[in-house]
Amino acid sequence: MSTTPGTPALPGAIRNRGWQVTFVGMGINLALGVLYSWSVISKAVPADWGWSEAGRALPYSVACLMFSLTMVPAGRLQDRYGPRVVATVGGALVGAGLILASLTSSLFAYILGFGVLAGAGFGAGYSATTPAAVKWFPAKRTGLVTGLVVGGFGLSSVYVAPLGNALILARGVPATMLIFGIGFLTIVVALAQWLRVPPAGFVPAGSAPKAAAAAPLKVDFTPGEMLRTWQFYLLWFMLACGAGAGLMVISKLVKMVEVQTGLTLGFLLVAILALGNGGGRILAGMLSDRLGRKPTLLAAYLSQAVAILLLASATPDNALGTGVVMAALSALIGANYGANLSLLPSTTKDYYGLKNFGVNYGLVFTAWGLGGFTLSLVAGAVFDRTHSFAFAYYGSAVMLLVAAAATLLLRPPARA
Helix, strand or coil: CEECCCCCCCCCCCCCCHHHHHHHHHHHHHHHHHHHHHHHHHHHCCHHHCCCHHHHHHHHHHHHHHHHHHHHHHHHHHHHHCHHHHHHHHHHHHHHHHHHHHCCCCHHHHHHHHHHHHHHHHHHHHHHHHHHHHCCCCHHHHHHHHHHHHHHHHHCHHHHHHHHHHHHHHHCHHHHHHHHHHHHHHHHHHHHCCCCCCCCCEECCCCCCCCCCCCCCCCCCCHHHHHCCHHHHHHHHHHHHHHHHHHHHHCCHHHHHHHHHCCCCCHHHHHHHHHHHHHHHHHHHHHHHHHCHHHHHHHHHHHHHHHHHHHHCCCCCCHHHCHHHHHHHHHHHHHHHHHHHHHHHHHHHHHHCCCCHHHHHHHHHHHHHHHHHHHHHHHHHHHHHHCCCHHHHHHHHHHHHHHHHHHCCCCCCCCC
16 A cells, blocks of 8 residues: 555555455445346236236336436435445335335336335445445556446346246245345345445555646546536447447347247346356456557447347358357347446546546436437337337447447546
């Protein structure tokens, strides 16, 4: 550990807790991935509850919207009061929402519990993990640390969907919601107590020395200052394109493969996609520390466009339509989608600093909810009318190519 020139030396008892906070954050996100259990819960809702097919999608859609919108106020709160408080509130909201839903068969109660309360909890918990971790490390490890923390959320569907399915078969939907509510409330709140940020004046070992300058340079941007830079809108647009293109395909991937190739891979495909999603976040973060954010983003967008066009060309009569190739394409699509959620927070931190990182990335992250899920719903509506996935395939490819072109314009904002 070192200190900046002119800063009093920190007490010897203070040690770098970076890896502890990183893996605690990863654990919190693994628990918050209970969001992904909705796919098995909605399928298991009994017919006598009287829910329509459109109604079964509402709690999840509302949860995702609340997730993205809560990131902004939760980010501001964690910047001000610290990650421990905000993550604790997030865990409490997730638990309370799931427990509320477990008490009834009402669709409105599920929208309120799983959608509004748990959705807000997902946003609060998620917003508190990455800023807490990256503050303990030098800039050269931002990508790796971010990838590890957010990788937990991507990997969570590997276990949460089969766990939910097993509990539903054994106990039914209400009991499963109650078990999830109590279990994940306990896990997130307990882990949140280990989140902490370094003390004022802390400089991680390995940080580059600050060069003397003729005039002070801006390091930390307030949200208002960030919103006055064109780079923010370019980052927002790129995340909307990357997330939207990914989700237009991911949300219908199992059906796409079944319709085009006749393969019924079901949960296996979902698990492979989840492994790609989580692994892609970690790998992209590591690569971006070595190669830079721009080249890694460019590679992710271009390879995602290629993977989706290959998926569009798959039929039972060609090599693309085999189970092995479908599994490989699913992993690649998941990995490139996950790369967005590792590289965009890292870039936000690089450009706008750590002091207001929580709320600043919260503003960027609204692109995931407003762009990503809006486009996935549009793709579903177009399929209902045309019975074709052409819009999802070619619309995604075009958006990814535009996002790839946008990376070439990226440069840090003026800091004078």
